[in-house]
Amino acid sequence: MFHGMSTVSLFADDVSAAGDWYADVLGIQPYFARPVDGPPAYLEFRIGPDQHELGIIDTRYAPHRLGDGGIVLYWHVDDVRAAYADLLARGATEHEGPIERGEGFVTASVRDPFGNIVGVIRNPHARPDTAG
Incomplete structure (x- = not known):
């Protein structure tokens, strides 16, 4: 499990x-x-x-051919748009701009300067100590 x-x-x-x-x-x-x-x-x-x-x-040491791989891990943030803009200002590139997913959910993702996809999310149902 x-x-x-x-x-x-x-x-x-x-x-x-x-x-x-x-x-x-x-x-x-x-x-x-x-x-x-x-x-x-x-x-x-x-x-x-x-x-x-x-x-x-x-x-x-990558155990697989690198690429999108079908997985985006989203990190909890207080403000998706601010986090997204900050990541872009630090040299990341757009993967998927901020999207309102409904009922308080907002997501966005970038490609870090090393090619990895990094997502950010505002999830109103997250634990209080992890949600923004």
């Missing part, structure tokens, strides 16, 4: 640059890196009240 989300894995040719970009977006530094010395092949952040893992992996 599924017990909840564990780790979100993103891929980048330049893990150091991706780590810097996400550290800026998230306002935190990765807590884990491998290797410890030299350019990282893997970085990991802990995010939100449940400390979900966001891992950035060197594309050399």
Whole structure:
């Protein structure tokens, strides 16, 4: 049985640059890196009240051909339009602009500078400690 989300894995040719970009977006530094010395092949952040893992992996270790893959993970935000604009200002590119989905739901998604799709959502039914 599924017990909840564990780790979100993103891929980048330049893990150091991706780590810097996400550290800026998230306002935190990765807590884990491998290797410890030299350019990282893997970085990991802990995010939100449940400390979900966001891992950035060197594309050399991708277990599949990279592409859209059919999955967009949406991160809870207070204001989808503001978060979307902020991500674009930081160098992301449009994937899907903000869309009103009805009854307080708003989504948008971008492609980060490393080719990963990152979604943002305002969900009125989310837990109070994760919803904006």
